[in-house]
Amino acid sequence: MTYAIEIRDLKKRYESGFEALKGVDLTVEKGDFFALLGPNGAGKSTTIGILCSLVNKTSGQVSIFGKDIDQDFAKAKRHLGVVPQEFNFNVFETVFNVVVTQAGFYGISRAVAEGRAEKYLKQLDLWSKKDVQSRMLSGGMKRRLMIARALIHEPDVLILDEPTAGVDIELRRSMWEFIKKLNEQGTTIILTTHYLEEAEQLCRNIAIISAGEIVENTSVKALLKTLNQETFILDVDTPIPTDWTVTNYGVVVNQDGTSLEVEVTKGQSINVIFQALDAISANVVSMRNKSNRLEELFVKLIKG
Amino acid sequence: MKNSEIWIAFYTILVREIRRFTRIWPQTLLPPAITMSLYFAIFGNLIGERIGEMGGFSYMQYIVPGLIMMSVITNSYSNVSSSFFSAKFQHSVQELLVSPTPNWVILLGYTLGGVSRGLCVGLIVTVLSLFFTHMALESLLLTIVVVCLTSVMFSLGGFVNAIYARSFDDVSIVPTFILTPLTYLGGVFYSIDLLPDFWQTVSMLNPVLYMVNAFRFGILGVSDINVYWALVIVCVFIVVLFGFGLRLLNQGKGIRS
Numbered sequence: 001m002t003y004a005i006e007i008r009d010l011k012k013r014y015e016s017g018f019e020a021l022k023g024v025d026l027t028v029e030k031g032d033f034f035a036l037l038g039p040n041g042a043g044k045s046t047t048i049g050i051l052c053s054l055v056n057k058t059s060g061q062v063s064i065f066g067k068d069i070d071q072d073f074a075k076a077k078r079h080l081g082v083v084p085q086e087f088n089f090n091v092f093e094t095v096f097n098v099v100v101t102q103a104g105f106y107g108i109s110r111a112v113a114e115g116r117a118e119k120y121l122k123q124l125d126l127w128s129k130k131d132v133q134s135r136m137l138s139g140g141m142k143r144r145l146m147i148a149r150a151l152i153h154e155p156d157v158l159i160l161d162e163p164t165a166g167v168d169i170e171l172r173r174s175m176w177e178f179i180k181k182l183n184e185q186g187t188t189i190i191l192t193t194h195y196l197e198e199a200e201q202l203c204r205n206i207a208i209i210s211a212g213e214i215v216e217n218t219s220v221k222a223l224l225k226t227l228n229q230e231t232f233i234l235d236v237d238t239p240i241p242t243d244w245t246v247t248n249y250g251v252v253v254n255q256d257g258t259s260l261e262v263e264v265t266k267g268q269s270i271n272v273i274f275q276a277l278d279a280i281s282a283n284v285v286s287m288r289n290k291s292n293r294l295e296e297l298f299v300k301l302i303k304g
Numbered sequence: 305m306k307n308s309e310i311w312i313a314f315y316t317i318l319v320r321e322i323r324r325f326t327r328i329w330p331q332t333l334l335p336p337a338i339t340m341s342l343y344f345a346i347f348g349n350l351i352g353e354r355i356g357e358m359g360g361f362s363y364m365q366y367i368v369p370g371l372i373m374m375s376v377i378t379n380s381y382s383n384v385s386s387s388f389f390s391a392k393f394q395h396s397v398q399e400l401l402v403s404p405t406p407n408w409v410i411l412l413g414y415t416l417g418g419v420s421r422g423l424c425v426g427l428i429v430t431v432l433s434l435f436f437t438h439m440a441l442e443s444l445l446l447t448i449v450v451v452c453l454t455s456v457m458f459s460l461g462g463f464v465n466a467i468y469a470r471s472f473d474d475v476s477i478v479p480t481f482i483l484t485p486l487t488y489l490g491g492v493f494y495s496i497d498l499l500p501d502f503w504q505t506v507s508m509l510n511p512v513l514y515m516v517n518a519f520r521f522g523i524l525g526v527s528d529i530n531v532y533w534a535l536v537i538v539c540v541f542i543v544v545l546f547g548f549g550l551r552l553l554n555q556g557k558g559i560r561s
């Protein structure tokens with residue numbers, strides 16, 4: 001089977017002696033929406049850097065759509081589009097030139113490049129800014145410009161390294177709608193993000209990297225199934241006693257009695273809590289997770 | 305990449321480089337025009353008239369080829385060193401590194417970008433010199449060959465400088481402390497026949513001397529050195545610098561972690 005990305009025993013030791021990757025094995029299937037998560041310094045950016053030739057690996061094998069990056073680097077690179085974490089375009093070039101110039105580096109003729117640039121800049125709401133120097137764009141626009149640039153050679157795999165960092169909610173949503181559409185059209189998406197709810201909502205598969213090693217690599221659904229305990233916050237319309245308890249459930253009521261935290265372990269039902277509240281004539285008006293479910297697992301896995 | 309795609313990638317880099325130095329023409333094209341006009345007026349006209357003839361030509365005629373070559377050398381060098389270092393500094397070099405463009409095409413593109421600016425400035429200075437003196441032309445072919453090869457050589461030198469540079473200071477150190485002294489001591493303003501024997505021998509170790517004299521021979525037909533040696537030396541430097549620059553790119557020196 002040919003994977004979109006196949007990484008075998010990937011190691012990276014920097015000149016300082018720091019071992020960023022300690023033998024990473026990772027596969028991403030074609031068409032997947034994949035999340036690579038990990039705390040700062042875990043090895044995410046090093047892995048992505050090696051994939052897109054910005055970091056030299058110490059050892060190991062990396063293939064993109066079956067093309068080894070050492071033996072067939074030109075073909076491997078054609079399959080890959082990268083949206084890096086930091087802005088890395090020539091800030092003195094116009095928006096249009098940033099995108100069209102990148103196409104030239106892939107051997108795409110000017111005429112074809114201009115057509116594609118128009119298409120992607122329009123899709124990303126940047127067409128009206130095409131003649132503006134890229135340094136004049138807002139942060140969100142700059143990020144969209146990097147997406148347009150990464151798509152200009154129509155890659156099969158798009159890597160997005162923290163694409164929504166510092167982007168407002170509305171723009172983040174529209175960006176994800178765009179990326180979801182790309183994925184539906186067949187583009188494999190690999191995402192790193194610190195917003196774990198994004199990964200939970202968008203991604204099918206997930207890998208968690210910590211201290212240069214993959215500590216989990218599975219589907220988001222399978223990962224969430226391993227969650228033993230969830231904490232819910234319930235708001236009630238009638239204040240309840242602060243020492244109110246329910247047998248076998250961890251319950252903490254806040255000081256004014258209008259909100260409570262309930263720990264529900266695997267096999268238990270939240271209905272028991274509803275019934276207990278009903279018995280004291282308190283109605284639940286809203287309910288939410290205390291933290292993102294994936295976040296709880298993430299913290300647990302990282303802590304080992 | 306197919307040949308046609310390689311050509312597009314090369315052409316893209318070259319056009320981008322030309323677009324860069326023409327966009328900032330007050331920093332790239334105007335200063336050498338002003339500086340050289342001052343050289344022509346002060347050294348050529350005012351002081352030159354008191355110096356008299358050199359090599360059978362008026363002093364103004366004698367220094368014009370050297371000043372043209374000096375402009376070509378410094379501008380070829382600084383174009384590539386500043387452009388590639390800026391790309392490193394603002395990380396836009398990553399646009400090239402993630403693409404399938406072969407390293408030799410990147411090197412060639414930047415080098416010919418430097419050559420374009422070097423020749424452009426050389427042409428401007430040549431036209432300006434015509435306002436101050438009459439210029440003969442002994443061999444058009446030799447003049448063009450020498451100026452082009454010299455420009456290629458110093459563009460490659462600028463590229464190697466940019467690869468090693470870690471700050472903007474590093475980019476200016478080589479032109480200030482190495483290139484400028486070599487150029488001034490490379491026979492731009494005088495014939496080495498005027499020097500004592502010892503300093504004549506020392507001057508022969510300066511590669512710029514060969515280029516300036518070969519260029520002067522192409523224009524005036526006079527030279528302190530054997531022109532064919534000059535061509536051989538420039539070609540050897542080009543081969544060595546191209547090989548070295550390519551090796552640095554392949555290793556990812558200064559651009560890949």
